[in-house]
Amino acid sequence: MRTTTRLAAFLTAACLAGAVQAADPVKVGFLSTLSGPSAAIGLDIRDAFELAVKLNGGKLGGLPAQVIVADDQMNPDVAKQLIERLLKRDRVDIVTGIVFTNVMLAVAPAVFESKTFLVSANSTPAAYSGEGCSPWFFSTSWQNDGVHEAGGKFMQDSGYKSVVLVAPNYPAGKDALTGFKRFYKGTVIDEIYTKLGQLDYAAELAQIRAARPDAMYVFLPGGMGVNFVKQYVASGLNKTIPLVGPGFSADEDLIKAVGEPMVGMYNTSHWAHDLDNAANKRFVTEFQKAYGRLPTLYASQGYDAAQLIDAAIRDVKGKIEDKDALRKALRAANFKSVRGDFKLNVNGVPIQSYYLRRVVKEPSGRITNKLQATVLSAHPDAYVGACKLK
Amino acid sequence: MDWILLLEQTLNGLQFGLMLFLLAAGLTLVFGIMDMINLAHGSLYMVGAYLAATLLAYTGSFTVAVLGALAGTALFGALLEVSLLRTLYQRDHLTQVLATFALILIINEGTRIIWGSQALLLNAPDALSGPVELFPGLTYPAYRLLIIGVGLAVAVALYLLVAHTRVGMLVRAGASNREMALTMGVNVKRLFTAVFATGAALSALAGAMLGPLLAVQVGMGESILILAFVVIVIGGIGSIRGALVGALLVGFVDTLGRTLLPMSLRSVLPPMVASNLGPALASILIYVLMAAVLFWRPQGLFPARG
Numbered sequence: 001m002r003t004t005t006r007l008a009a010f011l012t013a014a015c016l017a018g019a020v021q022a023a024d025p026v027k028v029g030f031l032s033t034l035s036g037p038s039a040a041i042g043l044d045i046r047d048a049f050e051l052a053v054k055l056n057g058g059k060l061g062g063l064p065a066q067v068i069v070a071d072d073q074m075n076p077d078v079a080k081q082l083i084e085r086l087l088k089r090d091r092v093d094i095v096t097g098i099v100f101t102n103v104m105l106a107v108a109p110a111v112f113e114s115k116t117f118l119v120s121a122n123s124t125p126a127a128y129s130g131e132g133c134s135p136w137f138f139s140t141s142w143q144n145d146g147v148h149e150a151g152g153k154f155m156q157d158s159g160y161k162s163v164v165l166v167a168p169n170y171p172a173g174k175d176a177l178t179g180f181k182r183f184y185k186g187t188v189i190d191e192i193y194t195k196l197g198q199l200d201y202a203a204e205l206a207q208i209r210a211a212r213p214d215a216m217y218v219f220l221p222g223g224m225g226v227n228f229v230k231q232y233v234a235s236g237l238n239k240t241i242p243l244v245g246p247g248f249s250a251d252e253d254l255i256k257a258v259g260e261p262m263v264g265m266y267n268t269s270h271w272a273h274d275l276d277n278a279a280n281k282r283f284v285t286e287f288q289k290a291y292g293r294l295p296t297l298y299a300s301q302g303y304d305a306a307q308l309i310d311a312a313i314r315d316v317k318g319k320i321e322d323k324d325a326l327r328k329a330l331r332a333a334n335f336k337s338v339r340g341d342f343k344l345n346v347n348g349v350p351i352q353s354y355y356l357r358r359v360v361k362e363p364s365g366r367i368t369n370k371l372q373a374t375v376l377s378a379h380p381d382a383y384v385g386a387c388k389l390k
Numbered sequence: 391m392d393w394i395l396l397l398e399q400t401l402n403g404l405q406f407g408l409m410l411f412l413l414a415a416g417l418t419l420v421f422g423i424m425d426m427i428n429l430a431h432g433s434l435y436m437v438g439a440y441l442a443a444t445l446l447a448y449t450g451s452f453t454v455a456v457l458g459a460l461a462g463t464a465l466f467g468a469l470l471e472v473s474l475l476r477t478l479y480q481r482d483h484l485t486q487v488l489a490t491f492a493l494i495l496i497i498n499e500g501t502r503i504i505w506g507s508q509a510l511l512l513n514a515p516d517a518l519s520g521p522v523e524l525f526p527g528l529t530y531p532a533y534r535l536l537i538i539g540v541g542l543a544v545a546v547a548l549y550l551l552v553a554h555t556r557v558g559m560l561v562r563a564g565a566s567n568r569e570m571a572l573t574m575g576v577n578v579k580r581l582f583t584a585v586f587a588t589g590a591a592l593s594a595l596a597g598a599m600l601g602p603l604l605a606v607q608v609g610m611g612e613s614i615l616i617l618a619f620v621v622i623v624i625g626g627i628g629s630i631r632g633a634l635v636g637a638l639l640v641g642f643v644d645t646l647g648r649t650l651l652p653m654s655l656r657s658v659l660p661p662m663v664a665s666n667l668g669p670a671l672a673s674i675l676i677y678v679l680m681a682a683v684l685f686w687r688p689q690g691l692f693p694a695r696g
Contacts, residue, residue, distance in 0.1 A: 035507035037605040043508070071507075169669045192652075193669050199604040202402040202534065203648040210395035223509060223605050231603070234514075234531040236521030257511060 025064040026313060026320055029092035031082055031107065033099040034071040037199065037223025040253045041099045044295065045121050045302035049097070051290055052306030060306065061313020063320070068092060074197070076106035083107040087114045093320050094119055096305050101125045101144065101172035102196065112136045115323065117330065121305035122298060124349055126175050130383030133347035138330050140304040142270050143349045143381035144172050145179025147246040150268035150354035150375040151217055152183030155244055160214040162187040166204060166228070167219040169193035176219035182382060189213050199227045205235045216243045225249045226257045233261040250359055251296040255367050263367060265359045271300040271339040272357050272371040279336040294368065300338050311335035345380055347387040353377040394528050399646050405534050407641020408541025412596035413614060414621040414633040415548060416589020422628020422694050423564040424479055424582055427486045430493035431593060431618065432611025437497065438463040438594025439601040439610065440505055443512040452515040459598045460591045467590025471583050494612065501608050512601035537599050544595065545634055552630050561585060565628035565694040620676055624683045626690025635691055640676050647675040
């Protein structure tokens with residue numbers, strides 16, 4: 001008799017526990033580059049994403065969040081296998097975290113086909129912004145051309161008559177220089193495409209020295225940028241030819257690696273850690289408290305990705321099975337972005353402002369980026385016109 | 391054509407070639423003398439770079455870091471030879487390839503476990519982090535000059551060692567006819583261990599010197615190992631002289647090809663096509679070179695076996 005009661009009590013308790021857990025968790029597949037020389041990007045996005053979830057009490061939109069992290073090693077083949085696992089075995093509701101465009105182009109078709117939402121916290125290729133736009137794709141970063149359009153505009157406005165451009169030989173590299181040239185009307189003496197992942201730039205630096213441009217614009221993300229900037233300084237070119245780059249080519253990770261010689265470098269970004277708004281202040285403070293370093297622009301994108309997912313799930317009251325409603329909610333982007341003004345266009349790509357930042361040495365001796373001016377405001381991407389979505 | 395550009399590229403090619411030589415020298419000796427294909431040679435290069443980065447973080451001295459990495463990797467190489475590779479000499483090449491490939495995986499994972507998967511920071515000493523003005527119009531990074539100096543010094547030292555000492559004589563004898571050297575009473579066991587440890591130290595030197603220019607990361611050995619194999623195939627397996635010539639050839643062709651090829655293509659093709667074709671062609675140039683050498687001189691430029 002006693003055992004039966006105990007069993008019954010146990011069963012009731014188990015049922016109750018089950019009922020509490022009945023709110024199914026939202027599963028987020030976080031596929032990102034977490035090893036190799038460009039690991040810093042993926043780690044920053046991951047740290048910021050996890051920070052946002054943590055500040056939310058471990059939840060996204062009221063549902064317990066389960067973030068499944070996978071490392072693509074910047075390798076499209078590895079990424080393809082991992083995405084199969086995330087979609088088929090783990091059955092994730094949302095995919096995010098992808099850093100590199102070559103990885104994005106390899107995995108996105110499978111994600112779209114399985115009718116899973118892809119919230120990109122970085123790569124936003126032209127292929128999914130225009131004619132090839134997808135109802136499953138949303139971005140909390142910037143269309144691949146975006147920061148480079150701002151870079152081109154800044155260099156045009158600054159009166160540099162000739163430039164040499166450097167980018168890796170892969171889709172985002174071509175996107176970047178296309179974006180740059182859309183706004184820069186001076187002479188492009190040379191466009192140098194290097195192997196993706198190249199780390200020694202001696203040959204290219206010699207070529208730049210011989211070309212004698214007014215200024216340089218480089219798009220080299222991750223470890224490539226760290227090495228390029230270090231070698232640019234070591235070759236003494238920074239004394240004669242000013243170097244301008246997108247925000248991530250002069251962000252906190254690079255400043256830490258290169259230090260003093262970077263002071264004075266201009267760069268363009270959709271975000272700055274000293275942007276004056278409440279959401280950003282909280283993000284920068286909490287990030288520093290949690291990880292003991294300043295966030296990079298990549299981190300801001302990861303944080304906003306989590307915020308976007310959170311807001312959308314909250315708006316549909318946790319009913320993530322209703323994909324049409326969730327899509328509308330994602331598109332509405334009902335949250336306070338750390339970059340201030342932020343809207344999503346019909347193709348899921350942000351309409352946002354781009355700023356000019358400059359690396360400065362503060363009186364305290366800390367070297368960091370300082371916000372200078374707005375280069376483009378409420379700027380939509382160049383491809384949205386070709387997107388048929390409504 | 392700008393002659394300053396040409397000169398700077400020549401220096402770059404020399405610098406890259408000399409570092410490749412350090413790697414290829416060990417590889418070619420092990421291959422030539424012990425008839426052993428050691429795919430894990432690149433792992434020794436990685437171990438050298440990691441040791442240097444760690445020692446630099448602890449001691450703060452670049453010289454100590456490089457010398458410590460040399461000694462540490464030589465010891466690691468010797469242990470590897472005595473404990474494992476020694477048993478592979480009698481086996482066929484396929485077994486050696488499989489076993490040393492397994493070693494790559496084990497050493498990579500071991501490195502990941504000890505040091506983590508993020509790249510380590512290995513910076514050149516502050517005094518050498520800036521440029522040096524060689525003459526008006528050409529400034530060149532001081533650190534790359536150091537690499538050229540070290541590379542040349544090692545090349546000369548190796549030449550003296552192999553061509554003018556008793557040990558060198560044994561090494562040459564082993565490379566040109568192993569069986570004969572054996573029957574003449576050479577203590578092969580000790581010779582093999584010494585050669586292997588020297589090869590390990592040389593590749594560690596390359597790893598430690600290139601660390602500040604590249605990145606100290608897991609898997610850094612594999613990409614450069616392929617180039618080292620190209621070098622020894624071009625130069626002739628077992629020949630130090632061949633390794634030097636082969637390494638410099640590959641260094642020059644790669645560096646000059648990367649700039650001159652796209653430039654010359656641009657003068658004959660539309661810019662869009664040229665910018666697509668140039669980098670692609672430049673990256674296969676050294677393999678074209680290897681194919682050409684194999685076609686006309688299948689033994690390599692300086693075959694060790696007569």
